[in-house]
Amino acid sequence: MALKHKTPLLDELEKGPWPSFVSDVKQIAERKPMCEDLLGLLEQSYVDKEGHWKHGGIVGVLGYGGGVIGRYCDRPDLFPEVAHFHTMRVNQPSSKFYTTDVLKGLCDIWEKRGSGLTNMHGSTGDIILLGTVTDELEPIFYELTHDMNMDLGGSGSNMRTPSCCLGKARCEWSCLDTQAITNDITHEFQDELHRPAFPYKFKFKTSGCPNDCVAAIARADCSIIGTWRDKIRIDQEAVGAYAAGELAPNGNSFGTGPSTLDVQKEVCDLCPTRCMEWDGKTLKIWDEDCTRCMHCINVMPRALRPGTDTGATILCGGKAPILEGAQLSSVIIPFMKMEEPYEEFKDFVDKMWDWWMEEGKNRERLGETIQRLGLRNFLNATEIEPDPRMINTPRYNPYIFYDPADVPGGWEIDGKAFRKRHQA
Amino acid sequence: MALKHKTPLLDELEKGPWPSFVSDVKQIAERKPMCEDLLGLLEQSYVDKEGHWKHGGIVGVLGYGGGVIGRYCDRPDLFPEVAHFHTMRVNQPSSKFYTTDVLKGLCDIWEKRGSGLTNMHGSTGDIILLGTVTDELEPIFYELTHDMNMDLGGSGSNMRTPSCCLGKARCEWSCLDTQAITNDITHEFQDELHRPAFPYKFKFKTSGCPNDCVAAIARADCSIIGTWRDKIRIDQEAVGAYAAGELAPNGNSFGTGPSTLDVQKEVCDLCPTRCMEWDGKTLKIWDEDCTRCMHCINVMPRALRPGTDTGATILCGGKAPILEGAQLSSVIIPFMKMEEPYEEFKDFVDKMWDWWMEEGKNRERLGETIQRLGLRNFLNATEIEPDPRMINTPRYNPYIFYDPADVPGGWEIDGKAFRKRHQA
Amino acid sequence: MAFDPKEPMKDRITDIGPPHYEQFFPPVIKDNYGKWKYHEILEPGVLVHVSETGAEVYTVRVGGVRLMSVDFIREVCEIADKHCDGYLRFTTRNNIEFMVDDKAKVQPLMDDLKSRKFEAGSNKFPIGGTGAGITNIVHTQGWIHCHTPAIDASGIVKAVLDELYDDFCGMRMPAQVRIALACCLNMCGAVHCSDIAILGVHRKPPFIEHERVSQVCEIPLAIAACPTAAIKPSKVDDMKSVAVNNERCMFCGNCYTMCPAMPMTSAEGDGVALWVGGKVSNARTVPSFSKLAVPYIPNEPPRWPTTVKTIKKIVETYASDANRYERVGEWINRIGWERFFEKTELEFRHEHIDDYRLAMTTWRTTTQFKW
C-alpha cells in the first residue's frame, strides 16, 4: 500500500543490516494514519535539517504533575494526524523483565488509543508510549491502572522513575537486591514521583556492583552501587586453570575461547592498586588495599567472586550538563547495609530532600546545590561525618571557612585592645 | 655585653643543632642598635603572638617604582631604632655565584647604611637588605650602582627579578643557558622591572631541565624549562654497570654507594609512559613515547643523558593563591629554540604583555586573565596555534563558543523564514 | 468496567507504582535468584549463567531498535512465547534478551531470530552486543519527538550501526565500546560518559521573538537559565523582552527550554559534535567524562556519511592500537591526546580547549608531553 507521503530520504534508512525503524514504522503506518503523518513529518525534517515539533505543552492526567510529555507538531497544516503527539511514560517493572502477556496488553491499549509506536525503553527507564492525543490520556491511564496494574513514570520537577541493573536475577556479582531496592523506593515515594514539589528532577539508580551496568554514577542524583567490605573470594584452582588456558578469560568477552591468561600482565598489572601477587601458583590479594574495582573478578569470573559482607556505596549529585556542567555522583556514604525496609537509607533520603527543598534554587539539581553551598553544608544537613573516602584529594587552596565555634572569641577581634598593642 | 631587651623566648632558639639566627643577630646587635631593637620587637611578637609591623609605606629611590619595601614598626615608643626598617631588593647575579669581593662590598655598604641584616636570598631571588631608614635609600642606591655595579630588583606591579637554576654551570642535564637567558631578559626589560606599568607583578623563571630546580612552573608567570626533541643518549655499558651494582644509583642520592639497581623495577616501571624495555642486557627507549620526565636519567646519570636537540618549553600563568587560587604554569609553546638574542622569545613576550596590559584587570596575574578570558583568546593574541600539548584533556563540557566565522550566516537566523517553516 | 469521561475520578486508581518485578522472572531466574556462580559468553550475543544449584540460563541478546511499533513488540512476544515460555527482558541499553533454561533450546531460538527480516532487507533481530564488541547505541528522541534537537537520533543511530554491524555481532575490540547519542546539550542519556558520544549541537544564538516573549515566557526564568549570564531583560517597542549578548552565548539551548520565544534551531547552524573516552564502570580506572574529539560535522541526512566515517575511523584506530582491556579513554590516556589526534587524523582546534568554569584544571601544567 502506498503511504500518504513520499519518503525518499527515509527510504535510504531501510538499507543496511541493522534493523530499520523506518521499515517498522512504514509497516504499521499502513493502518495507523498517525504513523503515516509521522513519517511525512520526519521526511520533512530530513529535507529541512530541522525538527518540526513545537515547544512542549502542559498536558497530563488528573492529580498527577508528571508522566506525560505534551507535544504538538509545527506543521499541523501538512501533518494533521500528528498535530497532537503526546508521550506517556509508563513505569517499567524493575530491571525490565516481562511476560509476553503484559507486553501484549500494553500493545493492545496502545494500538487502540495511541500511535502504536513506543520506545522500549526511554533513557530514564520508562516504557515510552510515543504519540497520542489529549483526549486519550485519561482512558489510557484508566486502562493502565485497572487492566494492567501499571502506573505512570515521572517527568517534571519530581522524583523520576528509578531504575537498576538486573542484579541478582542473573548476575553472579550483585551485592544488592537491586530490584527490591528500586521497587521499594518507587512505591515508597509515589507522591514524590507523581506530584512535582522539588526544585528540579531527582533520579535514583541502583547497580549491583561497581561495574555499574545502569550507569548510575553518571545519570542519577542518588546512585546506589553495590560493594563489599570483606575479602574477594578466591578459588585458587580456577586461577590456575585460567593461567593454564583451560578457561576463557573475561567470560570469553574476547571470543577467544579457553586460552592462556597472563595473570601477571592481564590481571595484577591492571589492578589499580597493584594489590595482587601472583607467583605462578597462588594468587594473593591484599584486600585491605583493594578498591573493589571489579577488574580481576571480571577477568576471572570462575575464580574470583566479591565478598559476602555486602552493601552499598551511596553517591550523590550525578547529572547531565545543564546548567553548571555535568557531574558524576560523589561518595557520600561509603558503606550502608541495604536491608528491607531500608530505614537507614530512607532516613538519609528524607534529610537530603529536606535540605535540597529548603536550599535548592529553581531548576537546580542536587549536585549543583551541593556545589554552590559546599559539601560540608550537605553533610551537616544529612548528619554524616566527613570521611576521606568522600574526596580524591583534600583541598589544595587555603581558602578555609574555619568554624568560629572553634576559635577563641569567635569572629571578634577587640579593636581597641588591638590598637593598644599596635599603633596604627 | 647585655642587650637592651631581655629575650627569654628567643633565647630558646639558640638551642639545637641548626644554625641559630638568634645567635647571629644577637652578636651583631652588640654594635648595631637597630638589631638590638629588632630583637626586642621580635621578642614582643613572641609574647603577643602577633606581628608588630605596620602596613607597608611607599618609599623608594628616584625614578624607580620598585625595589624598596617600606616598613615601620607599630611600637616606635618601645623600639625606636626600628621605627623605619625598609628592605631593599638587590638584583642577584643569575644563579647566585659570587666572589667574596662582591659580597664583602655589599656587607660594607650595609654595615654602614643599614641594619647589617640580610636575607641571602629572598624567595624571588633577590639579595634582600633587611632594614634601613628612608634617608639611606638614595646613598645606598648610589653606592650600589657606582661601586658595586649592582642595581635594584623588582617590587610592585612590574616585572620581578628573574631567576634560574645553575644550569650548564654545574649540571650535566641543562638543555638551556639558563644564566644567559635570565641575564638577557633582565637587562632587556629593565624598564619593565623598575617602572611598574603592569596590571600586577610578572615573574620569569628558567630551569635547565624538567627537574625544575628553580620551581619555575609553580612560581613564575612565564616558566622557561629546558627540554629536548631528539633521543635520550644511552651508554649501554653504563646501564649494565648500574644493573651489576658497580655504580651508585641516582648519583648516590640514597647514600647506598655502588649497589644493585633493579632496572626493571626502579627505572622502567616508574617511567610514566612505560616506554622503556630492559632485557637484562640492553635498555631500549621508545623515544617517541618518552615525555622527558627525567626519571631514568636521574636514576642513571652515568648511563643516560638528555638529547642534543635542545630548547625550551614555555609555560605561562604560574602563581600563588591570591586572588583566584594558585595556578601552575601551563604549556603555551611546546618547543622553542632559545638562542641569543632570543628574538623569537621576546616577540612572544611583547605580544603576551601587550595583551595582558590591554585586557588584565588591576591586580590580576597573567594566569587569571587567561582563566577569565580563555586560553583561546590568549593564543590568538600571541599568534600561537592550538596544540594538544597545551592540555591534559580536551574539554568535557559541551559549552563551545563556536566562531561565527565558521558558521554559514554567522549568528543570524532569519526569524521570518523560520516561522514560515515552523508555526509558533 | 471502562473509563467514563464524565466521571474521570470514578474508581480511580493512582499511586500504585510499577508491578512487582518478580512476577516477570522466568522460573529459572526466580529459582536461582542470588545463586549465580559464573557466566560465559558462548558466542557473540549468547551468554550462559551457571547457578550454584547447577541450573543454567542461556541468554540470547538481540539489538533493540528502541523506537518500535506494537507490531514489532508482538513479534518479539511471539518469539518469547515460542521459545522462552513467554518471558523476556530488555537491557539497560535497550537490547532485548531472550532466555532459555536448556542449551538445546538455544539453536532453534537463534535460527528463528536470524530468519526474521524486514521486507526491505534489514535484520529484525541481530544477535550480539556482548563482551568486547560494540553494543547498542543508547539514544534519545531527535526529530521523532523532541522540541530542542539539533540532530535526528534514530536515523544517525541506524546509519552508524549499519557501519559497525559486524562489531555488534562480534567481539574483536580491545574492550567493550559504548556509543551513545543525544540530540541536544540536555544529553538525555549517558553521552557525557561514553566511549564515543554523538551530540547534537547548535551554533547560532537564539533569535528573540519580542512579540511573544512576555506572553509565553517567564522572563526571570529565562534569564536565570543562562549559564554564562548572556541574557538581560530589555524593552523592545514597549514590549518586555530579553536581549542576548551573542558574544557570551555558547549555544546550550537552556534559554529555549525555558522560553519558546527564543528558538535557535537552524539547518546551517546545527550538526554533530563527537566526543570520546568517557566511561562509567569503576573497572580499573575511575568513571570519566567524554571529551571533545570533533567540534562540528554538518547534518547530512539521510545517512550522515561524514559522521559515520569519522566514527569508523576512531573505532578502527582504537581497535588496532589499544591493548586488551583498555577502554577508549584508557587507551587515549596511555598514548596521550597528542597521539590520539595524530593517529585518528582529526584536527585539533580552538574548540578543544576548554574555556568554561573548570577550564584551568584541563590545561597541561607539566613539561610532560610527546612530540
Added chain:
Amino acid sequence: MAFDPKEPMKDRITDIGPPHYEQFFPPVIKDNYGKWKYHEILEPGVLVHVSETGAEVYTVRVGGVRLMSVDFIREVCEIADKHCDGYLRFTTRNNIEFMVDDKAKVQPLMDDLKSRKFEAGSNKFPIGGTGAGITNIVHTQGWIHCHTPAIDASGIVKAVLDELYDDFCGMRMPAQVRIALACCLNMCGAVHCSDIAILGVHRKPPFIEHERVSQVCEIPLAIAACPTAAIKPSKVDDMKSVAVNNERCMFCGNCYTMCPAMPMTSAEGDGVALWVGGKVSNARTVPSFSKLAVPYIPNEPPRWPTTVKTIKKIVETYASDANRYERVGEWINRIGWERFFEKTELEFRHEHIDDYRLAMTTWRTTTQFKW
C-alpha cells in the same frame, strides 16, 4: 665620588641590571661550562661533578640560615677565600655551596666548616641538604619584617630543622623532601607545591576601623580584593566605609593587603596549617599542589612543639612507608588519602573538604576507595 643628597640625580646610574654572572664563576666552572658529564653525591652534602674534559668540581653544601648578618656573610667569605679561591654560591633553596676543584681540598674545607659554631652551641655550617634527605626549608619573613604574617617564619623553621637535623645531614628518605613555610596566604615561596608546607593562617575576619577606611584605603580596591565578594561598601556614622559579611569570609587577608584599616591579626585566631604532597619537578609524576593535612595548630612560640611534632610524625610515617623514589605526594597517591590519615593519625575534618571554586573536581566520583 660619593652620593650628594643635594643633587640626587647627579652622575646617576640606573637600569644597569645585575652584574654579569660569568665573572663570578670559579675557573673550573667557567672552563667546564656545558661540559659536565655526570655527578655523584660522595656523602650527604658533598657532590662531585665530572666534566667531559676530565675536570672535577667538588661541592660542599651547607644549610643556609637565610636571615644572616653581614658578620655571618663575612665569615662565609673568609671560608671561601681560604678554601675556594674566593668563590661561592647560594642555591635556589638558600643553602650555601663551597666549591673546590680538587678532591684533596674537600676534607680540610669540611673540617673547617664543622668546627664553626655559635657560642650558644648551634652549628654555623651544617653539611647536607642533598639527595634523598630533607634540605633547607624555604621560608619568608614572618614577624621579622612583614605586615600580614599569621606566624613567625625564622623561629618555626629553626625549631623544625632542629628536629629534622639528622635528615638534613643524612639521606635516609625514600626521595627528596622539600619543606617550605609561608607566613600568610600570599605564600611568598613555593609552599603551594611542597612535600610538606607550613602555612600561617588567620581565622578571624578583618575588623574595620571605620574612621580610617576612607583615609587610608581606596574602597573599590578593597572590595575588588575579596575573592568571595564578602565586602560591600557601607556608611557608618556618615563615614564612607565597608562592611564584611563574616559568613563569606575565609580569612585570606587580601582585603588587608589593600586596606590597612582592616587588620585581622590576632593571637587567638592565628596559627599554622600544614599541607602535604606537593611537588614541582616533572620527574615521574607531574607537578602538583600541596593538600591540606592539618587545618590548624596554635602559635606556640618560641618552639612551636605541636607543629614540630606533627611534621616529625608525617616525616617518619612517610620514611617508613613509602617506596624508594616516591615523593610524599606519590606515596599518598599510592596508598590513598584514607590511609594517609590513618597512618599519620591525623584527624580528617570538614576543613579538608574543598569548598572553593573548583571543589567539585576534588570529590570522589568513583566507588574506588579503601576501607
